Amino acid sequence: MELMYDRINEYSAVTIKLASPEEIRSWSYGEVKKPETINYRTYRPEKDGLFCERIFGPEKDWECFCGKYKGIKYKGIVCDRCGVEITQARVRRKRMGHINLAAPCAHIWFFKTIPSRIGSLLAMKTSQLERVIYYQDYIVTEVRSKKCPLKEKQLLTEEQFREARERYREDFEADMGAAAIRTLLQKVDLKGLSEILRVELGKTTSAQKIKDIVKRLRTVEMLIESGNKAEWMVMTVIPVIPPDLRPLVLLDSGNFATSDLNDLYRRLINRNNRLKKLLELNAPEVIIRNEKRMVQQSLDALFDNTRCRRPVLCSNSRPLKSLSDIINGNQGRFRENLLGKRVDYSARSVIVVGPALKLHQCGLPKKIALELYQPF
Secondary structure, three states: OOHHHHOHHHOOOOOOOOOOHHHHHHHEEEEOOOOOOEOOOOOOEOOOOOOOHHHHOOOOOOEOOOOOOEOHHHOOOEOOOOOOEOOOHHHHHOOEEEEEEEEEEEOHHHHOOOOOHHHHHHOOOHHHHHHHHOOOOEEEEEEOOOOOOOOOOOEEOHHHHHHHHHHHHHHEEEEOOHHHHHHHHHHOOHHHHHHHHHHHHHHOOOHHHHHHHHHHHHHHHHHHHHOOOHHHHEEEEEEEOOHHHOOEEEOOOOOEEEOHHHHHHHHHHHHHHHHHHHHHOOOOHHHHHHHHHHHHHHHHHHHHHHHOOOOOEOOOOOEOOOHHHHHOOOOOHHHHHHOOOOOOOOOOOOOOOOOOOOOOOOOOOHHHHHHHOOOO
């Protein structure tokens, strides 16, 4: 495991793609079951919590949680008392955990962005998707009989669903939430849909229709080429990033300064655990549906809080920084940390035309030139 840190320069490229539930579990070192971070008496991480040493690795080099094993001579041993592996503390920057969701949830990047990837695949508007995902309307996922006039992907209100169920009984199947969207995505034959869209593209003359078909075709082709499955856009397992990337720091005043991500993860785990209990108790459908919607909203806030209709705010009425906020922008993980380079000196000045300069020449202000060449 430690060898990975020495092989950092071996990577030549980074590929970004959809992760399957199995792949997310393969990254993980354990399931995060509790929303607690640390014990405020001992200042040690809580077991199965967001900073658990058994999942993410020890806080101190070569020392387990209970103190039974200390020293490099026990390297690689897993403590039989606390379950912590004896290794270096820096693994806490790398090791990930996971959360098993009690109900499938749609990824906000794929249904609320423009163009909506899920909407493109299912030929649905974003507003229709939102009504289904947030448990406002039912969507028909299967029609079993020709006698039933309902069509697949047709939206039904609560009253319409009850009337249709009384009249047509088992002739159709309808559901709401991300589970229904996942069922529809599983049915999509990407190669077949690609061929149909190409035929439609050849027959269509309307400029707007051509634009819409090209959008759908582009999404389908990207999924085929990358080898990703459409249903992976609806998540059943959530990765938990390493604790050292979302730190909790004790200040001199005795208070704790923490990353916003810890609050967002805590919110998701609390709601997910509550939903699991309600499902075990066979609670009424209305209560379960409301809890599922709350889990979906907490997942939206974790991935992209700024896109939410009601962003989660901190005590200062400032929206909490989500995973998207950490990644994007010129101070994000990519541009600041991965692509950013440290330089000895940088300067900026107004660009002006130099009539005397040739095409391959560039003029510099004297002050900048003198500063740049000062060591020489």
